[in-house]
Amino acid sequence: MTRSRLCAPLLGLSVALLCATPALAQAPAPAASAARGAPKASDVSDALKAPRPKGGEWLGLYLMDKKVGYFFTDLSLVPGRKDQVLAVNEMVFKATVGNKLSERLYREERLYEAKPGGRLLSFTVQQRGDGGEQRLEATNLPTGLRVVSKRPGQADEVRTLPASQEKVEDADQARVALYRKARVEGTITDGTDLTSYKVTTTTEPPEERMVRGVKVRMGKAQTISEKEKVPVTAYVTEQGEMVEVDFGQTMQARAESEAVAKRLDVVEVFGLTRVxxxxxxxxxxxxxxxxxxxxxxxxxxxxxxxxxxxxxxxxxxxxxxxxxxxxxxxxxxxxxxxxxxxxxxxxxxxxxxxxxxxxxxxxxxxxxxxxxxxxxxxxxxxxxxxxxxxxxxxxxxxxxxxxxxxxxxxxxxxxxxxxxxxxxxxxxxxxxxxxxxxxxxxxxxxxxxxxxxxxxxxxxxxxxxxxxxxxxxxxxxxxxxxxxxxxxxxxxxxxxxxxxxxxxxxxxxxxxx
CATH class of the missing domain: 3.10.620.30 (C8orf32 fold)
Known part of the structure; x- marks a missing residue:
């Protein structure tokens, strides 16, 4: 009998993390973090006002305390522009399933208007490894979302879908909710199935947690998507550092240096997750x-x-x-x-x-x-x-x-x-x-x-x-x-x-x- 593997749910959640948590991203060029002629505070979204480390944040991804991947996170003004925000999301997942290696890279870039309530303008999704290779290029107009799908060796496919209602605040709901000290509701257009889902973030009482051996007071925000329905809890310092993200009791992302984040365990998921x-x-x-x-x-x-x-x-x-x-x-x-x-x-x-x-x-x-x-x-x-x-x-x-x-x-x-x-x-x-x-x-x-x-x-x-x-x-x-x-x-x-x-x-x- 051929053994089955741990299938879509685990990898699906890994990709979903990119939308359910604060913009998990690969850092843009240094100029993106400090565009010249920064706009007035009243002209930009709370997603830009909320504090965050400059240059981005690395997070290691753990499944049942075993390292299976990593993220990098940042969100900033487009270099040289005052009116547009770029979130570049990247996730790497790597583990063995049976005697085969499962490796997936998922990267997306989302462009928004920088003003409060700024709308999603466009996004690209690049996927490689487990699941196949594909690039999606989407343009969001008031008349509809136009998506071009590109796969190696095949003709481009064009789809026209209802316009996305996603806003710039939805790119980082957790930090926006903590900044406002209020509930945030919005919409995310999923980069895998191109369907729009309601996403809601609520704040919870702050907690003290150990960070590098020191007790630190943390803001706490919980995000849930109507697609995944998995509560995602983010712990953020007063300086805006994302220290930990919990995805139920199964998966966790932890702040790490780049070198540590990329250092993965050899994990055999098939045996690790069996009952x-x-x-x-x-x-x-x-x-x-x-x-x-x-x-x-x-x-x-x-x-x-x-x-x-x-x-x-x-x-x-x-x-x-x-x-x-x-x-x-x-x-x-x-x-x-x-x-x-x-x-x-x-x-x-x-x-x-x-x-x-x-x-x-x-x-x-x-x-x-x-x-x-x-x-x-x-x-x-x-x-x-x-x-x-x-x-x-x-x-x-x-x-x-x-x-x-x-x-x-x-x-x-x-x-x-x-x-x-x-x-x-x-x-x-x-x-x-x-x-x-x-x-x-x-x-x-x-x-x-x-x-x-x-x-x-x-x-x-x-x-x-x-x-x-x-x-x-x-x-x-x-x-x-x-x-x-x-x-x-x-x-x-x-x-x-x-x-x-x-x-x-x-x-x-x-x-x-």
Whole structure:
């Protein structure tokens, strides 16, 4: 069995940090920090008035206390200009997954009007490494956001989207909120999916924290994006130095010198983030129909939502009993294509990532469907084709469905991404599911590993796994999120399985042990 890797949530959060925290950036040339003829204080945004170290700040990125990357942060007037602000954001992530190196560089430059409430004028995004190579060039006009996508060896793609409402204060909400001593609300246009999300920052009572062996009074601001839904807490000195940024309990950024920030640990993410089980799952968990019953800790209430696959019972001491179930769709009658999305259309959308409107993807989807019109029959054909056609390869990650189709290899994220794009192309609502899957690898330790699979609406929702060629994802799958959302990343390192039950307690017996 091919091992899956820690997929989109971790890398997704790493990229999201660039928008959810104060402008994480590579420092512009020295002249940018002190443009000649600086404007009057009343003419510029609070994002420029808020104190910050000159020349930028390096921060090391830690996952479960292991160094996996770094940032550099700065925001300043454009050299020689009084009316424009430049934020140049850069993040490097590097770790091993299984026996493959995962390395990603994400860099973006955002240009704003410098005045209070100054609007976003343009941005560029450069991405290299894990996920593929791509450059986005966006111009924000009142009439719309024009984005040109450039990928090696391919023709440029042009998209016109609704105009971004992002303001200069949104480039550094934490410092703006601390400067104003007030809540800040705004919008960030995400550099990966080009969707605008509401972002809110609130201030909290100051705290004293140790900085280089000395207690220092810190301002504290918490930022949350409606996309990631992960509270990001920044600790800032009165001089504006960003000392620490906490991303839930899983990831942390710490102020460091450039040399220290770039000094990364050798981290094997696959093993570091797994959830070890006290004993193997029962055999019936791999059957369909099948089930597994577990007792977990570290699972917040918001994840305990009953569904057709997962049921929850609260136990004493913060434990929860989780029943995982897998069964075939009931399918009382055929459901002809195309189907309406029960969620209002979100699961049929073509996006820059899920490119269900791509000509090659549409052509392949039509070919795979053939003359069949039944949604479940077509969904099975698509899942089977992806499972048997893509090469299982950790070192061939791609962030866009068309790239997956071109390279015809990848891991769970690539299998799921292409499957969802093909399903949507033939009119089957579909989405990616993030969670963990049970495996026993070479070390013989039973464990859950982070994984991604898909859910298709064929008249009812059903989960399918194109990585492991499962027409119905069996009861070894525990889903906790959708669409690569970083909301689930705080579970990494916190979620524990304390008991595996061979069967549920008898009627009338106490639930806990």
């Amino acid at each position: 070890v089980l006290p004993k193997p799952l029962p055999v019936e968990a791999r059957a369909v129909p099948g089930r597994a019953v577990l007792v977990m800790t570290g699972l917040p209430d918001k994840f305990q939502q009953d569904s057709y696959r997962q049921k929850y019972v609260k136990l004493p001491d913060g434990r929860v009993e989780v029943t995982l179930m897998a069964d075939f769709p009931k399918q009382p009658s055929l459901k002809p294509l195309p189907l309406a999305d029960p969620d209002g259309g979100e699961n049929l959308k073509a996006t820059i990532i899920v490119e269900s409107d791509n000509a090659e993807i549409r052509k392949l989807a039509k070919k795979l469907a053939g003359s069949d019109k039944d949604a479940y029959t077509v969904a099975k054909k698509i899942v089977t084709w992806v499972a048997t056609s893509l090469v299982k390869d950790y070192g061939a990650s791609a962030d866009r469905a068309s790239d997956v189709l071109r390279q015809m290899k990848g891991d769970c994220t690539e299998h799921s991404l292409l499957t969802v794009a093909l399903l949507r192309a033939v009119g089957i609502p579909a989405r990616r599911v993030d969670g963990v899957v049970y495996m026993v690898n070479e070390d013989k330790v039973p464990a859950f590993y982070w994984h991604e699979w898909i859910e298709a609406y064929v008249g009812e929702w059903t989960q399918m796994d194109p990585t492991f060629n499962q027409i119905v994802a069996d009861a070894t799958h525990f889903g906790v999120g959708q669409e690569g959302n970083a909301e689930i990343t705080p579970l990494i390192g916190q979620l524990k399985v304390v008991e595996v039950r061979d069967k549920p307690p008898a009627a009338g017996a106490p639930a806990g042990r």
